[in-house]
Amino acid sequence: MKAVRFHEHGGPEVLRFEDAPDPAPAPGRAIVRVRACALNHLDLWERRGLDRVKLPLPHISGSDVSGEVLDPGDSGLPAGQRVMLQPGLRCGKCAACAAGRDNQCVQYDVLGLRSDGGYAELIAVPLENLIPIPPSVDFITAAFPLTFLTAWHMLVTRAAVQPGEIVLVLAGGSGVGQAAIQLARHFGARVFATAAPAKADRTRALGAEHVFDHYAGDFARELRALTGGRGADIVIEHVGEATWDRSVRALASGGRLVICGATTGHAAAVDLRHLFARQLSLLGSYMGRFAELVAAAPLLFDGRVSPVIDEVFPLARAADAQRRLEAREQFGKIVLEM
Numbered sequence: 044m045k046a047v048r049f050h051e052h053g054g055p056e057v058l059r060f061e062d063a064p065d066p067a068p069a070p071g072r073a074i075v076r077v078r079a080c081a082l083n084h085l086d087l088w089e090r091r092g093l094d095r096v097k098l099p100l101p102h103i104s105g106s107d108v109s110g111e112v113l114d115p116g117d118s119g120l121p122a123g124q125r126v127m128l129q130p131g132l133r134c135g136k137c138a139a140c141a142a143g144r145d146n147q148c149v150q151y152d153v154l155g156l157r158s159d160g161g162y163a164e165l166i167a168v169p170l171e172n173l174i175p176i177p178p179s180v181d182f183i184t185a186a187f188p189l190t191f192l193t194a195w196h197m198l199v200t201r202a203a204v205q206p207g208e209i210v211l212v213l214a215g216g217s218g219v220g221q222a223a224i225q226l227a228r229h230f231g232a233r234v235f236a237t238a239a240p241a242k243a244d245r246t247r248a249l250g251a252e253h254v255f256d257h258y259a260g261d262f263a264r265e266l267r268a269l270t271g272g273r274g275a276d277i278v279i280e281h282v283g284e285a286t287w288d289r290s291v292r293a294l295a296s297g298g299r300l301v302i303c304g305a306t307t308g309h310a311a312a313v314d315l316r317h318l319f320a321r322q323l324s325l326l327g328s329y330m331g332r333f334a335e336l337v338a339a340a341p342l343l344f345d346g347r348v349s350p351v352i353d354e355v356f357p358l359a360r361a362a363d364a365q366r367r368l369e370a371r372e373q374f375g376k377i378v379l380e381m
């Protein structure tokens with residue numbers, strides 16, 4: 044098969060479009076012909092090299108995958124079935140898996156992290172990772188499971204969003220940001236967002252009633268002014284160091300900040316007086332659970348939440364696609380199509 048792999052860590056130039064071995068059939072696994080794979084910041088971290096995770100090299104990235112089942116194994120699905128892939132890989136045996144908290148599995152992995160991912164014509168996955176998609180959903184729309192699941196886990200499971208609450212979404216034009224804006228609106232929240240000025244209009248169009256410039260100004264103070272002094276009941280963070288201080292200060296009394304990434308850096312400080320006196324909750328979030336994606340998928344399938352697609356690249360141009368993500372030029376998802 045053709046795949047995009049890197050044999051050493053580095054810049055986008057280490058990505059090679061080349062021949063790679065087809066994944067071998069194995070019990071309990073299916074082989075899927077990849078039709079679309081969306082990019083995530085995780086792909087960039089993998090390519091640059093991670094502090095705590097040693098990747099097997101050469102490596103194939105890609106966690107947001109849709110395609111057609113080529114070899115269904117014992118799944119009971121017909122060959123040719125259109126699917127999206129659960130992005131999480133779990134052992135199914137540990138206490139966390141037994142309790143349904145599989146994203147805390149002791150052996151938890153993500154497609155394209157320690158295993159090979161979707162920057163390829165073929166991918167092998169456990170049978171339980173196949174989620175059939177209806178004919179009305181195209182492959183590019185369906186290449187959204189990781190982003191969508193991440194936003195769902197943050198808003199619904201970690202922050203327990205309620206109707207009428209005020210939700211502030213950082214970087215509303217990113218993949219997670221656009222999913223979070225749409226989900227928060229779906230659950231009846233009032234949504235505010237931050238974005239670069241060039242992305243403000245499109246972010247508002249997704250459902251944010253006001254969009255702050257996250258490069259200039261103090262969105263914490265501006266949000267408070269627009270909400271009668273209240274601030275945000277929930278802040279959806281994934282920018283990290285560059286916005287952390289303002290994100291914490293934007294919280295209302297009793298507010299919850301949920302963070303799933305730190306694309307600008309991971310050093311942060313908290314004024315502990317604010318933390319206890321205002322009874323804030325700072326919540327970490329990583330991926331989401333199998334059952335959550337199954338529960339949330341109908342929203343994606345019937346279009347109540349739909350990904351905004353920035354640009355579609357052929358697989359051979361994965362390096363250019365990553366350059367675009369790295370430059371933060373995108374609005375919505377960047378997708379590779381095979």
Ligand SMILES: [Zn+2]
Binds near residue numbers: 134138145149151
């Ligand atoms: Zn487990």
